[in-house]
Amino acid sequence: MATDFKSIPLIVAFHGADISPLLANWDDPNMAEDKGVAEVVRQLDQACREAGFFYVISLTISSASFSIRQCIVIKQKGHGIPDSLVKEVRSVTRKFFDLPYEEKTKIKLSAATGYRGYQRVGENITKGIPDMHEAIDCYREVKQGMYGAFSNPLEGCNEWPTNPPNFRHLMEVYISLCTDLSRKIMRGIALALGGSVDELEGKRAGDPFWVFRIIGYPGVSCGHDMANSDIGCGAHTDYGLLTLVNQDDDITALQVRNLSGEWISAVPIPGTFVCNIGDMLKILSNGLYESTLHRVINKSPKYRVCVAYFYEPNFNAAIEPLDVCIENSGGTKKFEAAVYGKHLVSKILTNFVD
Numbered sequence: 001m002a003t004d005f006k007s008i009p010l011i012v013a014f015h016g017a018d019i020s021p022l023l024a025n026w027d028d029p030n031m032a033e034d035k036g037v038a039e040v041v042r043q044l045d046q047a048c049r050e051a052g053f054f055y056v057i058s059l060t061i062s063s064a065s066f067s068i069r070q071c072i073v074i075k076q077k078g079h080g081i082p083d084s085l086v087k088e089v090r091s092v093t094r095k096f097f098d099l100p101y102e103e104k105t106k107i108k109l110s111a112a113t114g115y116r117g118y119q120r121v122g123e124n125i126t127k128g129i130p131d132m133h134e135a136i137d138c139y140r141e142v143k144q145g146m147y148g149a150f151s152n153p154l155e156g157c158n159e160w161p162t163n164p165p166n167f168r169h170l171m172e173v174y175i176s177l178c179t180d181l182s183r184k185i186m187r188g189i190a191l192a193l194g195g196s197v198d199e200l201e202g203k204r205a206g207d208p209f210w211v212f213r214i215i216g217y218p219g220v221s222c223g224h225d226m227a228n229s230d231i232g233c234g235a236h237t238d239y240g241l242l243t244l245v246n247q248d249d250d251i252t253a254l255q256v257r258n259l260s261g262e263w264i265s266a267v268p269i270p271g272t273f274v275c276n277i278g279d280m281l282k283i284l285s286n287g288l289y290e291s292t293l294h295r296v297i298n299k300s301p302k303y304r305v306c307v308a309y310f311y312e313p314n315f316n317a318a319i320e321p322l323d324v325c326i327e328n329s330g331g332t333k334k335f336e337a338a339v340y341g342k343h344l345v346s347k348i349l350t351n352f353v354d
């Protein structure tokens with residue numbers, strides 16, 4: 001939202017590049033001195049300032065059809081999420097949503113399940129309006145009394161379907177790989193903000209919470225009542241640090257708002273994640289980075305699948321602007337400290353009607 005961007009910047013991972021990559025050097029304490037890393041960090045900074053959204057690509061460059069001039073280059077080694085797994089995650093998601101409602105609702109989300117599980121189309125609410133999507137919501141486990149009273153609503157284990165049979169295993173492997181990838185990207189963002197490599201670890205996000213949404217958006221001809229709303233997911237910002245969106249390759253539906261209020265499509269690029277920054281990173285950066293408004297409208301006749309992984313701070317972290325960001329943004333602290341878990345719980349409690 002910070003500028004009038006007209007497209008989402010691209011960050012590319014590919015074989016054979018001679019630029020030393022952020023992802024291959026992520027655990028090197030001196031990684032900031034690597035020229036290749038410095039270039040990635042510069043471009044991450046630009047993407048976060050201008051759009052708050054960027055693509056990360058895991059294809060070989062020859063199979064990607066876009067202008068290399070726009071790309072931020074990261075070598076593939078160390079990326080860690082095979083494209084076959086990324087696709088399989090969408091494929092089992094589609095199989096689950098294809099099941100009859102009676103089957104899906106066996107893992108129904110409710111206050112009693114810690115807001116984990118399946119929700120039907122229209123059950124999730126954004127700013128008072130039902131969203132035209134169905135979903136399975138998952139969160140990192142919260143044990144009873146783990147963080148005190150404020151975490152009570154989220155206590156519980158995830159509700160996984162038994163059909164398709166490999167669903168849970170696949171998703172858990174995927175979540176773990178998304179956590180690793182996000183941590184590496186956040187190291188680049190920490191440097192981009194002028195902090196140390198581990199600025200966004202330890203008490204801030206050394207033990208990161210995660211949120212995981214498995215989402216299906218009916219197409220316009222799928223028989224759902226579109227009279228009330230054709231919005232798959234209403235305009236919102238994400239709550240945490242960094243989101244990795246794994247979307248269908250053939251449907252353009254995710255839209256991102258720029259400074260003048262235009263909605264810019266995050267056109268799918270096969271083999272990529274769309275990444276965006278959340279409210280907690282906006283606070284940490286003292287507003288240098290914006291958590292950009294986005295929404296989803298599926299105007300296609302086809303059913304759209306999206307699997308969104310959200311990398312978050314420690315659940316009980318008090319998040320406030322980094323000193324270096326206050327200095328770099330005029331010296332005034334623009335946000336008071338916010339406890340991440342409280343922010344999350346307050347959002348979740350307004351997302352559902354009883």
Ligand SMILES: O=C(O)CCC(=O)C(=O)O
Nearest residue numbers: 213245247254296306308
């Ligand atoms: O469906 C998408 O592309 C994005 C979904 C989203 O923005 C969210 O779940 O926060």
Ligand SMILES: [Fe+2]
Nearest residue numbers: 236237238294
């Ligand atoms: Fe979102």
